[in-house]
Amino acid sequence: MKRKLDANNVPSPAEDVKGSKEESTFASLGLDSRLLQGIAKQKFQTPTLVQTKAIPLALEGRDVLARAKTGSGKTAAYLLPILHLILKRKQTSSTQCTSALVLVPTRELAEQVTKTIEAFAAFCTKDIRAVNLTQKVSEAVQRSLLADSPDIVIATPARAFENLEGSALSLDSLAYLVIDEADLVLSYGYDEDLQNVAKVLPKGVQTILMSATLTSEVETLKGLFCRSPAILELDEPDNAGEGVSQYVVKCAEDEKFLLVYVIFKLKLIKGKCIIFVGDIDRCYRLKLFLEQFGIRSCILNSELPVNSRIHVVEEFNKNVYDIIIASDEHEIMGDEDTPKEKGVEESTSSKDVEKDDEGIEKPEAKLPPKKKRKTTEKDKEYGISRGIDFKNVACVLNFDLPTSPKSYTHRIGRTARAGQTGMALSFVIPAESYRKHVPTSIESAKDDEKVLAKIIKHQAKKGKEVKPYNFDMKQVEAFRYRMGDALRAVTRIAIREARTRELRQELIKSEKLKRHFEENPGDLHHLRHDGELRPARVQSHLKHVPDYLLPEGGRKALTSGEIGFVGFRKTTENRRRARSAKGRGKKPIGRKVDPLKTFKGKSRK
Numbered sequence: 001m002k003r004k005l006d007a008n009n010v011p012s013p014a015e016d017v018k019g020s021k022e023e024s025t026f027a028s029l030g031l032d033s034r035l036l037q038g039i040a041k042q043k044f045q046t047p048t049l050v051q052t053k054a055i056p057l058a059l060e061g062r063d064v065l066a067r068a069k070t071g072s073g074k075t076a077a078y079l080l081p082i083l084h085l086i087l088k089r090k091q092t093s094s095t096q097c098t099s100a101l102v103l104v105p106t107r108e109l110a111e112q113v114t115k116t117i118e119a120f121a122a123f124c125t126k127d128i129r130a131v132n133l134t135q136k137v138s139e140a141v142q143r144s145l146l147a148d149s150p151d152i153v154i155a156t157p158a159r160a161f162e163n164l165e166g167s168a169l170s171l172d173s174l175a176y177l178v179i180d181e182a183d184l185v186l187s188y189g190y191d192e193d194l195q196n197v198a199k200v201l202p203k204g205v206q207t208i209l210m211s212a213t214l215t216s217e218v219e220t221l222k223g224l225f226c227r228s229p230a231i232l233e234l235d236e237p238d239n240a241g242e243g244v245s246q247y248v249v250k251c252a253e254d255e256k257f258l259l260v261y262v263i264f265k266l267k268l269i270k271g272k273c274i275i276f277v278g279d280i281d282r283c284y285r286l287k288l289f290l291e292q293f294g295i296r297s298c299i300l301n302s303e304l305p306v307n308s309r310i311h312v313v314e315e316f317n318k319n320v321y322d323i324i325i326a327s328d329e330h331e332i333m334g335d336e337d338t339p340k341e342k343g344v345e346e347s348t349s350s351k352d353v354e355k356d357d358e359g360i361e362k363p364e365a366k367l368p369p370k371k372k373r374k375t376t377e378k379d380k381e382y383g384i385s386r387g388i389d390f391k392n393v394a395c396v397l398n399f400d401l402p403t404s405p406k407s408y409t410h411r412i413g414r415t416a417r418a419g420q421t422g423m424a425l426s427f428v429i430p431a432e433s434y435r436k437h438v439p440t441s442i443e444s445a446k447d448d449e450k451v452l453a454k455i456i457k458h459q460a461k462k463g464k465e466v467k468p469y470n471f472d473m474k475q476v477e478a479f480r481y482r483m484g485d486a487l488r489a490v491t492r493i494a495i496r497e498a499r500t501r502e503l504r505q506e507l508i509k510s511e512k513l514k515r516h517f518e519e520n521p522g523d524l525h526h527l528r529h530d531g532e533l534r535p536a537r538v539q540s541h542l543k544h545v546p547d548y549l550l551p552e553g554g555r556k557a558l559t560s561g562e563i564g565f566v567g568f569r570k571t572t573e574n575r576r577r578a579r580s581a582k583g584r585g586k587k588p589i590g591r592k593v594d595p596l597k598t599f600k601g602k603s604r605k
C-alpha cells in the first residue's frame with residue numbers, strides 16, 4: 001500500500017508548484033563557478049523544479065527524499081550540490097577521500113550518472129574524480145581505480161558491497177550517499193546489499209533519495225538511511241501542448257506486424273522511436289521482420305554485453321539510429337497499491353529459456369510465472385524502461401503492452417523528456433483475438449484489455465487521456481500480403497540463429513569496445529549495432545513500396561481523425577548530419593514534409 005510520507009516543514013505540492021514560477025537561476029543557487037560553467041556548456045538555462053527545491057536543501061546539509069516525475073532532472077538535483085560541497089571541502093583540505101557514493105539499480109544508469117558528473121565537472125577535472133564500479137573490468141583494474149580514493153563512486157548496491165567486502169572500497173570518509181531510483185532499487189533484489197552497505201556507513205552521512213514514486217520501498221530505505229529528511233513531493237503541472245500524447249490501437253496479433261510495417265515504411269512517425277516488446281525473442285522477430293523491408297533497427301536486451309548496451313544508447317542519443325527495439329524484461333510490476341512480487345531474479349537453466357521461446361507457439365505450455373523464470377544468461381542489472389535518458393525520443397511504441405499501469409508510465413516516460421513533446425502508441429489485443437494467430441502471439445497479451453482499462457484509469461487520475469489511434473484498416477489491408485510474406489521468412493530457427501549471431505557479434509564488439517576504445521573514444525562511431533541479421537530467406541523486393549500499394553488518398557488515407565503529431569525539435573547535431581549527408585549525395589535525414597502533418601489536413605497528393 002502506498003503510504004503518505006510525513007512532510008517535515010517542506011512546502012506542500014501546491015506550494016511547490018507555485019514556487020516553480022519564481023525565477024531561479026543556477027547562479028542564484030550559489031553553486032561553484034566552475035560548475036556553473038559546466039552547466040552552461042550543457043545549455044541548461046534554468047533549474048527545473050526539483051533542482052530548485054532540492055539543491056538548497058542539500059547544500060544546507062539536510063537529508064532529502066524527493067519524488068519528482070521521470071525526466072524532471074533529478075540527476076542534476078543531487079549531483080550539483082554534492083559536487084559543490086566536494087569542491088568547497090577541497091579549498092581547505094588536501095586529503096583525498098571517497099566523499100560520495102551514488103547507488104543506482106542498473107549499469108546503464110551508472111554509466112549515465114558517470115557521464116553527467118564528467119559533464120558538470122568539465123571545468124574542474126583535476127578536483128573531481130569519479131569511478132563507475134559497474135564497468136566490466138578486471139578486479140585488479142578496479143582495485144587500482146579505487147586505490148586513489150576517487151571523490152565519487154557510482155555503483156549498484158551489489159557492486160558497492162562486493163568492493164566493500166573485498167576491502168577495495170573504503171567508506172570511512174564518506175559524507176554523501178545517494179540512492180537514485182529509490183523506488184526501483186529494491187525490486188532489483190538489492191535488499192541485502194543495501195542492508196550491508198547501511199551497516200558500514202560512518203555516522204552523519206548526508207543521504208539523498210531520489211524517486212519517481214513514493215512507495216513502501218522508499219519508506220523502507222528512508223528508515224534505513226535517513227535522519228529526518230526534507231521530503232519533496234513535486235507535482236509539476238503539465239503545460240498545455242507539452243508532454244506525451246497517448247494513443248492506443250486495438251488490433252489482431254499479426255496486425256501488430258502489419259501496422260508497424262506501415263508506420264515505419266511510410267514514415268508515419270517522424271523522429272526517433274523506442275519499440276518495447278515483451279521478451280528477447282520478440283526483439284529478433286521484429287528486427288528480422290523490419291529488416292526485410294529495409295527498415296534498420298537496433299536491439300537492447302539483458303542478454304547483450306553491457307558495453308554494447310551502453311554504446312547503443314549513446315549512439316541513439318547522438319541520432320545515429322532511429323529505432324531501438326527493447327525488451328522490457330525488468331518491467332516494473334504491479335500498481336502502486338499492489339504488493340511487489342519477490343524473487344524476480346533467480347538463477348536459470350537454458351531449458352527454461354527454451355520453454356519461454358516455445359511459449360509463443362505452444363499456448364497451453366504451463367510456464368512458471370514470467371517474473372519468476374530464471375535468467376542467469378541475462379544481466380540482472382539491466383534496465384531500460386526506467387531511468388535511462390534516451391534523448392529526443394519522438395515516440396514510444398508499445399508493440400507489446402506492459403502488464404501494469406506503472407510500467408506503462410515508466411515506458412512512456414522515455415519520450416517527452418526535458419520539456420519536449422512526444423507520443424506513445426500502444427498495440428492492444430482484444431480478448432477475442434488472443435491466440436488467434438499463434439506464430440505472432442505472446443502470452444502477456446492475454447490480459448491486454450484489462451491492463452488497458454487500468455492504464456486509462458491511472459492516466460485519467462493524472463488528467464491524461466489515452467485516445468484511440470484510428471488506422472483505416474481497409475487501406476492498410478493492401479500491405480497485408482507483403483506482411484505475410486515477410487513474416488513467414490522469420491521462422492523460429494531464423495530467430496534463434498539471429499539471436500546467437502547477434503550475441504556473438506556483440507560480444508566481439510564489446511571486447512573491442514572495452515580494450516581498444518577506452519583509449520580511443522573517437523573511434524566508437526565505426527561500430528554500428530543496427531546491421532542486418534538476415535533471416536534465412538532474403539526477399540529484396542520487399543524493401544520497396546510500389547505505388548499501387550499506396551492508398552489513393554496518399555498516406556493521409558491510412559488513418560482517420562485527429563491523431564498525434566510528434567513535435568520534435570531538430571537538434572543541431574541532426575542538422576549537421578543532414579547537411580553532411582546531402583554533401584555526400586545522400587538523402588538528408590530530416591524530411592521537409594512531415595507525413596503526420598498530412599493527417600491534420602495538409603494533403604500530400
Ligand SMILES: Nc1ncnc2c1ncn2[C@@H]1O[C@H](COP(=O)(O)OP(=O)(O)OP(=O)(O)O)[C@@H](O)[C@H]1O
Nearest residue numbers: 044045046047048070071072073074075387389418
Ligand atoms: N535544468 C535543466 N535544463 C535543461 N535540461 C535539463 C535540466 N536538467 C536536466 N535536464 C535534462 O533533462 C533530461 C532528464 O534528466 P534526468 O535524467 O536527470 O531526469 P530524471 O528525473 O532523473 O528522470 P528518470 O526518473 O527517468 O531517471 C536529461 O537529458 C537532462 O540532461
